[in-house]
Amino acid sequence: MKSCGVVVEYNPLHNGHVYHLKKAREVSGADIIIAVMSGNFLQRGEPAIVDKWTRTQMALAAGADIVIELPVAFSAQPADHFAKGAVGLLQAMKCDAICFGSESGEGSDYQKLAQFLNQHTAAINQRFKENKNQGQTYASQMEQVLKELLPSQPIALSTPNNILGLAYAKENLLYEKPMELYALRRIGSAYHDEELIEQNFSSATAIRKKLLEKNQKAVSLEELKANMPASSLELITDNPLVSWENYWPYLKYQIEVQSLEELRSIYQVTEGIEYRLKECIQEANSFEQFISLVKNKRVSWTRLQRMCVYILLQLKKEDMVKELQKPKAVHLLGFSLLGRKYLQEIKKELTIPLIANVTKKNKKLWTLDIKAGKIYQMGQLGLIKEQDYYRQPLNFYFENTYENKA
Amino acid sequence: MKSCGVVVEYNPLHNGHVYHLKKAREVSGADIIIAVMSGNFLQRGEPAIVDKWTRTQMALAAGADIVIELPVAFSAQPADHFAKGAVGLLQAMKCDAICFGSESGEGSDYQKLAQFLNQHTAAINQRFKENKNQGQTYASQMEQVLKELLPSQPIALSTPNNILGLAYAKENLLYEKPMELYALRRIGSAYHDEELIEQNFSSATAIRKKLLEKNQKAVSLEELKANMPASSLELITDNPLVSWENYWPYLKYQIEVQSLEELRSIYQVTEGIEYRLKECIQEANSFEQFISLVKNKRVSWTRLQRMCVYILLQLKKEDMVKELQKPKAVHLLGFSLLGRKYLQEIKKELTIPLIANVTKKNKKLWTLDIKAGKIYQMGQLGLIKEQDYYRQPLNFYFENTYENKA
Structure with missing residues (x-):
């Protein structure tokens, strides 16, 4: 069976994602789609609005055949580490192709650019040195x-999707059998915003805003029906929702209680930013206010949000160095009937362990993620279920609730 | 001026405490009463129901002339450390006498027993060895x-007041100029429970229960009028109240997020109890439930509560060893007109710095307590004020609200 990978967050899954899944199958000619999905903490340094199991159900209902988890060490990260984790897992799963959203360029363009970058590292670094001190972002x-x-x-x-696409392409080149690359172009203006393909977060942002409003007061979700599949909408109204504000008390507590030295031991807490964190935490009354107080031109909003994830989860520099070497295991979140066949087919070729069920026996492969799950649960005490131990992967063929759109 | 010290918590201040203050002045013949009061975390390992400033107001209104703070390193402790801090501060304040509640014995009996214990340490330890392994508490x-x-x-x-009294007496002997000891006998059965003297916590417990109930539903506080002075009752209804349950989410978060190794670095987390903490935290839905799950015959409820304070405040073994050598400063919380005169009189004789106002300059003397204050504030986010920085001691002669009962 031919397989095509997609790298997703589904926060939450909307029509743009359904389009992406359908097109990925179409352009790659794959029999099955493997979604590498960020766990409960996402690329931009945010908790997911609903947990990974609910988003796995959404993914299966929308046409994914296998859903595996991108560990937190790779998920709450800039493009390079994010891609390292995602491509590493797809490679471990013997994936033949990868299909990602982009604003410009074809798969082959990404391939060529990645090769050029790998071959001319020295020249590029030289130019970087010469152009230094101009206060520009890395991308520009x-x-x-x-x-x-x-x-x-x-x-x-200059666009996040292209940056990610290029990161996948570069990482992909490091493997003996690189995957075919498919860049799915952003749909033109005839389409609605809701139909943007995966990795364009703006639409998901709008949907989240609406959903979190609903959480607080009686807002009708009627208009979301046009933006997302019925399965996603139903799942999201049935489950506890969270945003950074749910974790704000814990973050504040942790920054207050830790010494400067302890804060410095956290991944990415560098360049003396611990002093600003300590200072601003006292004035802030919400997460958003906190980030806007700490933010300055040297550190972006997203980088700060990620830093807050590392602090909230107490991810230490030394832990992360080990963790970021390569994914240690494939955590299987869900599969369709077809996905199951594929898993049986490749089972013996897997290069790293497949965790279908986190237990006391294999927990050492999943330490940081178990912790991330425990802390994610704290966002709605008593409402969010255990995220890892003894959770079975979701079998789509047992689920009769939602129509498989594949 | 002759001064007499009392060691208090006022959680909250009730008629028994008023009686204690009055009697302490009477029996010692002192001109002024100095109250060493636990800060926001108390001897039995609990957050105080109202903050230290509110309790200072209560103390001044009830007749104390000077209120100084027992640092958290000494306050959330068994008798020996508690007494070391309290007596150390009273000695630093040049106190002439100390008056404590007891169930039996006179001041002179405590004096004699303390001397006997100091002189016969070897013989006592020998007996302890011989009697070992009988599963008894230290006291029995x-x-x-x-x-x-x-x-x-x-x-x-066998009673907590006597144990504390003896601890004061023993500590007192270590000083060049020991204070006179006055043991105030528990009042007989003709008196109501509310008139128990300081260090009998049962009545304060009943009052707290009533107050916390009131916090949740419309309970009348009318009946408390018989148990506490009007000033205390007014102060307590005007201020945010907390119990351990307010800090339960932070405690749970911290125990979940820390590794076993990190938990082991916390003061008093020993003998592998970190494993039980980690195990039980997952099942518990409240602080009370948590403690009852962890509790076994090897570790008492109070010891566990104190351990939870140390974890909540992240008080490390190494920090506490330093901190417990002796009180580093006298933190002045409030004073009456008479108290002010006394302070002027002894100012030059003070053996450790007097902090009338915590600032960036003297904060190094008050690190753990500043942290404790920050975390105490988290119990009612936005409602409990800053506890240390730039807070002025309360001057009772500016307060016209409450009648000085002294």
Whole structure:
């Protein structure tokens, strides 16, 4: 069976994601789709609005055949580490292709650019040095360097989807049998925003805003029906929702209680930012206010949010160095009938252990994620279920609630 | 001026405490009363129902002339450390006498027993060794040993007040100029429970129960009028109340997020209890339930509560060893006109710094307590004010609200 991977967060899953899943199958000609999905803490440094199991159900209902989890060490990360985890897991799953959203360029363009970057590392670093101290972001510096070195290349590096796509392409080259690359172009203006393909977060942001409003007061979700499949909407109204504000008391408590030295031991807490954290935590009355107080031109909103995830979860520098070497296991969250067949087919070729069920025996492979799950539960005490221990992967063929859209 | 010290918690201040203050002045013949009061975390390992400033107001209104703070390192502790801090501070304040509640014995009996214990440490330890492994508490073992060695002594060591009294007496002997000891006998059965003297907590417990009930539903506080001065009742109805349950989410979060190794670094987390903490935290839905799950015959309820304070405040073994050597400063919480005169009189004789106002300059003397204050505030986010930085001591002569009962 041919397989195609997609890298997703589904926060929550909307029509754009359904389109992505359908198109991925179409353009790659794959029999099955493997979704690598961020666990409960996401790329932009946020808790997912609903837990990974609910989002797995959404994914299966929308046409994914296998859902595996991107560990927290890789998920709450900038493009390079995020891609390292995602591509590593797809490679472990013997995936033949990967299909990602992009604003410009074809799969082959990403392939070429990645190769160029790998082959000209020295020249690029040299240019970076020369262009230094101009106060630009990494992405825009890279864009400028590329304009000089490779004027013809069509990939704009100012958009998050393209940056991620390129990161997948680069990581993919490191493997003996690289996957085929498919870049799915953003749909033109004839389409609604809700139909944006995966990795365009703006629409999911709007949906989350609506959902969290609903959490507080009687807001009708009627209009969301146009934006997301019925299965997703039903799942999201049935489950406890969270945002960063649910974790704000714990974050505040932790920053107050830890010494500067302890804060410095946390991954990415560098350059003396611990002093600002300690200072601003006292004035802030909400997570949003806190980030806006700490933010300055040296550190972006997203980087700060990720830092807050690391603090909330107490991810230490030394732990993360070990964890980021490569994914240690594939955690299976769910599968369809077809997905099950594929799993049986590749089972013996797997290069890292497959965890179908976190137990006391295999927990050492999943330590940070078990912890992340425990803390995620704290967002709605007593309402969010245990996230790892003894949870079985969801079998889509046992689920009669939602129509399989594949 | 002659001064007499009392060691208090006022959680909250009731008629028994008013009686204690009045009697302390009477029996010692002192001009002023100095109250060493536990800060926001108390001897039995609990957060105080109202903050230290509110309790200071109560104390001044009820007749104390000076209120100073017992640092958290000494306050959430068994008798020996508690007494070390309290007596150390009273000595630093040049106190002439100390008056404590007891169930039996006179001041002179405590003096004699303390001297006997100091002089016969070796013999007592020997008896302890011989009597070992009988599953008794320390107090009842000590009582048995004393029955053998000093049959005539009148102090029953099975009651918390007597244990504390003896601890004060022992600590007091270590100083060049020991204070006079006054043991105030528990009032007979003709009196109501509310008139029990300080260190009998049962009545305060009943009052707290009523107050916390009131917090949740419309309970009348009318009946409390008979139990506590009007000033205390007014202060307590005007201020945010907390119990351990307010801190339960933070405690749970901290025990979940820390590794076994990190938990082991906390003061008093020993003998592998970190495993039980980790295990039980997952099942518990409240603080009370948690403690009852962890409790077994090897570790008492109170010891566990104290351990939870240390975890909540992240008080490390290494920090506490340093902190417990002796009180580093006298933190002045409030004073009356008379108290002010006394302070002027002894100012130059003080052996450790007097902090009238915690600032960036003197904060190093008050680190753990500043932290304790920050965490105490988390019990009612946004409602409990800053506890240390730039708080002025309360001057009773500016307060017109309550009648000075002294």
